[in-house]
Amino acid sequence: EDGIAKANNASSVDGGDTSANLGHGFAFNKVEYKKFPLSYFAWVASCVSVLFTIIISSHLILKHLEYYQNPSTQKYVVRILFMAPLYAIDSLLALTFVGWMTTYIDVFRDCYEAFTIYNFLKLLVVMLGGEKEVVGVLARKPQIEMMFPLNFWAPWEMGAEMFYNCKYGALQYVIVKPCCAIITFVSGAAGLYGPNSFSLARLHFYVFLASNTSQMWAIYCLVTFYFATRDELAPFNPVLKFVIVKAVVFFCFWQGMVLG
Known part of the structure; x- marks a missing residue:
């Protein structure tokens, strides 16, 4: 009987009460950890992967800082x-902690994702010679239509309108994401x-909707900018870099949705 009672108690700790989690605030005085050995293999594999990622990334970052000859692009x-x-x-960390902790951890990750998207656009602009040069290049190019699924919209005029719509379209995500983070913290x-x-009575649905709409618009503006300047960007081959960055974001997002 003692064994059954202990097993039931452990089950209630591991699984938690979903309705209770949704109906009450995050327990800031408690930090719960995943139970072993069920997630032991995943946790160890994650540790090894994180170690290799940090080593490789640190090597690349330190090499850039060591040979910091083009700060305008290298930054x-x-x-x-x-x-x-x-x-x-x-x-x-998401494999280590459970409950409200993972929600807060992901907020910081998502904010940096927004920052990364904007920096990618700035990198492309610097490669093309700066904002004034890009506006001039766009002004000399023939008019292009809006991309699917917004091809029924009136096209942005080539030149300043095209450039600044793309720029601010990417920049708005950097503003919206931290605002969503604040709402997440306070409402949590x-x-x-x-x-x-995804209950309409919970703010997660609205934060999710606002964040993803903002993200999709930022991506749309970034892709539009690429297609408007792809001939000039061809020597830098930015397509693969962009695909890799977005693949990380895309797979992490949908993996979290499926597992969540």
Whole structure:
């Protein structure tokens, strides 16, 4: 009987009460850990992967800092490279902690993702010679239509309108994401957030909607900018770099949604 009671007690600690989690605020005085050995293999594999990621990323970052001969471009490259170890550490922490802790950890990761997207756009602009040069290049190019699924919209005029719409379209995500983070913190403390819940009575649904709409618009503007300047950007081959950055974000997001 003692064994059964202990097993039931452990089960209630591991699984938790979903309705209770959604109905009350995050327990700031408690930090719960994953139970072993169920997640032992995943945790150890994550530790090894994080270690390799940090070593490789640190090597690349230190090499850029050691040969810091083009600061106008290298500062953006270094900022983008920090994304890999940050995502790796976030994944390890998500395997280590349970409950509200993982929600807060992911907020910092997502904010840096927004920062990375904007820095990628700034890197492309610097490669093309700066904002004034890019505006001039765009002004001399023939008009292009809006991309799918917004091809029914009136096209942005080539030149300043095209450039600044793309720039501010990427920049707005850097503003929206921290605002969503503040809402997550405050509503989580008040018991109104409801992580992994898509109930209309919980703020997670609205934060999720606002954040992803903002992200998709930022990506759309970044891709539009690339297609408007792809001939000039061809020598730098930025497509693969962009795909890799977004693949990390895409797979982490949908993996979290499926497992959540």
